[in-house]
Amino acid sequence: EVQLQASGGGLVQAGGSLRLSCAASGLTFENYAIGWFRQAPGKEREEIACISKTDGTLYYLDSVKGRFTITKDAAKSTVYLQINPLAPEDTALYYCASAPFFCTAQLGAFRFWGQGTQVTVSS
Secondary structure, eight states, rough: OEEEEOOOOOETTTTOOEEEEEESSOOOGGGGGEEEEEOOTTTTOOEEEOSSSSSSOOOOOOHHHHHHHEEGGGTTTEEEEEEOOOOOOOOOOEEEEEEEEOOOGGGGGGEEEEOOEEEEEEO
Protein backbone atom coordinates (compact mmCIF):
# COMPACT_ATOMS: atom_id res chain seq x y z
CA GLU A 1 0.00 0.00 0.00
CA VAL A 2 1.36 3.38 -1.03
CA GLN A 3 1.36 5.96 1.73
CA LEU A 4 2.49 9.55 1.85
CA GLN A 5 2.58 10.97 5.35
CA ALA A 6 2.75 14.75 5.60
CA SER A 7 3.69 16.28 8.93
CA GLY A 8 5.26 19.33 10.51
CA GLY A 9 2.47 21.86 10.28
CA GLY A 10 1.37 24.06 13.13
CA LEU A 11 0.47 27.52 14.35
CA VAL A 12 3.29 29.97 13.81
CA GLN A 13 3.68 33.73 13.96
CA ALA A 14 4.44 35.62 10.79
CA GLY A 15 8.16 35.75 10.21
CA GLY A 16 8.70 32.34 11.73
CA SER A 17 9.65 29.13 9.98
CA LEU A 18 8.47 25.57 9.56
CA ARG A 19 9.82 22.44 7.97
CA LEU A 20 7.20 20.12 6.55
CA SER A 21 8.02 16.47 5.94
CA CYS A 22 6.55 14.00 3.49
CA ALA A 23 7.48 10.41 4.25
CA ALA A 24 6.75 7.92 1.48
CA SER A 25 6.30 4.20 1.77
CA GLY A 26 5.06 1.42 -0.46
CA LEU A 27 6.57 2.84 -3.63
CA THR A 28 9.97 2.93 -5.27
CA PHE A 29 10.88 6.38 -4.05
CA GLU A 30 13.58 7.01 -6.61
CA ASN A 31 11.08 6.59 -9.48
CA TYR A 32 8.77 9.40 -8.43
CA ALA A 33 8.66 13.14 -8.38
CA ILE A 34 7.25 14.54 -5.15
CA GLY A 35 5.24 17.72 -5.11
CA TRP A 36 3.92 19.95 -2.35
CA PHE A 37 0.50 21.56 -2.70
CA ARG A 38 -1.64 23.78 -0.56
CA GLN A 39 -5.28 24.66 -0.36
CA ALA A 40 -6.58 27.63 1.55
CA PRO A 41 -10.26 27.94 2.50
CA GLY A 42 -12.33 28.93 -0.50
CA LYS A 43 -9.43 28.57 -2.90
CA GLU A 44 -8.29 25.93 -5.33
CA ARG A 45 -5.44 23.58 -4.57
CA GLU A 46 -2.18 24.88 -6.00
CA GLU A 47 1.16 23.27 -6.63
CA ILE A 48 3.83 25.19 -4.78
CA ALA A 49 6.97 23.10 -5.16
CA CYS A 50 8.16 19.89 -6.72
CA ILE A 51 11.35 17.87 -6.98
CA SER A 52 11.85 15.57 -9.92
CA LYS A 53 13.06 12.00 -9.71
CA THR A 54 15.50 12.10 -12.55
CA ASP A 55 17.84 15.01 -12.10
CA GLY A 56 16.41 16.64 -9.02
CA THR A 57 14.92 19.45 -11.08
CA LEU A 58 13.08 21.82 -8.83
CA TYR A 59 9.88 23.74 -9.43
CA TYR A 60 8.53 26.58 -7.33
CA LEU A 61 5.39 28.65 -7.65
CA ASP A 62 6.53 32.20 -8.38
CA SER A 63 4.90 33.61 -5.28
CA VAL A 64 6.91 31.35 -2.95
CA LYS A 65 10.32 31.60 -4.60
CA GLY A 66 12.97 32.69 -2.18
CA ARG A 67 10.98 31.60 0.88
CA PHE A 68 10.25 27.92 0.18
CA THR A 69 12.94 25.28 -0.28
CA ILE A 70 12.22 21.69 -1.28
CA THR A 71 14.77 18.98 -0.60
CA LYS A 72 14.77 15.22 -0.38
CA ASP A 73 16.53 12.51 1.59
CA ALA A 74 16.41 9.40 -0.56
CA ALA A 75 17.76 7.22 2.24
CA LYS A 76 14.70 8.13 4.32
CA SER A 77 12.26 8.29 1.38
CA THR A 78 11.32 11.72 2.64
CA VAL A 79 10.86 15.10 0.99
CA TYR A 80 11.02 18.30 3.01
CA LEU A 81 9.58 21.75 2.49
CA GLN A 82 11.31 24.49 4.43
CA ILE A 83 9.29 27.69 4.72
CA ASN A 84 11.07 30.80 5.90
CA PRO A 85 9.81 33.39 6.56
CA LEU A 86 6.15 32.51 6.95
CA ALA A 87 3.46 35.00 5.99
CA PRO A 88 -0.26 35.03 6.83
CA GLU A 89 -1.11 34.20 3.22
CA ASP A 90 0.69 30.88 3.66
CA THR A 91 -2.15 29.67 5.89
CA ALA A 92 -3.51 26.54 4.24
CA LEU A 93 -3.70 22.79 4.35
CA TYR A 94 -0.48 21.46 2.84
CA TYR A 95 -0.37 18.18 0.94
CA CYS A 96 2.34 16.13 -0.67
CA ALA A 97 1.78 13.88 -3.65
CA SER A 98 3.78 11.72 -6.03
CA ALA A 99 3.91 11.62 -9.84
CA PRO A 100 5.90 9.21 -12.01
CA PHE A 101 9.41 10.49 -12.66
CA PHE A 102 8.82 14.15 -13.55
CA CYS A 103 7.29 17.19 -12.00
CA THR A 104 4.22 18.42 -13.85
CA ALA A 105 1.61 21.14 -13.62
CA GLN A 106 -1.13 18.58 -14.17
CA LEU A 107 -2.56 17.67 -10.80
CA GLY A 108 -4.13 14.56 -12.29
CA ALA A 109 -0.68 13.10 -12.87
CA PHE A 110 -0.08 12.96 -9.13
CA ARG A 111 -1.37 9.50 -8.28
CA PHE A 112 -0.84 9.25 -4.56
CA TRP A 113 -1.68 11.91 -2.00
CA GLY A 114 -0.95 12.39 1.66
CA GLN A 115 -3.59 13.44 4.17
CA GLY A 116 -2.40 17.01 4.59
CA THR A 117 -0.90 19.01 7.41
CA GLN A 118 -2.34 22.35 8.54
CA VAL A 119 -0.21 25.47 8.54
CA THR A 120 -1.67 28.51 10.25
CA VAL A 121 0.24 31.77 10.31
CA SER A 122 -0.83 34.50 12.68
CA SER A 123 -0.07 38.15 11.95
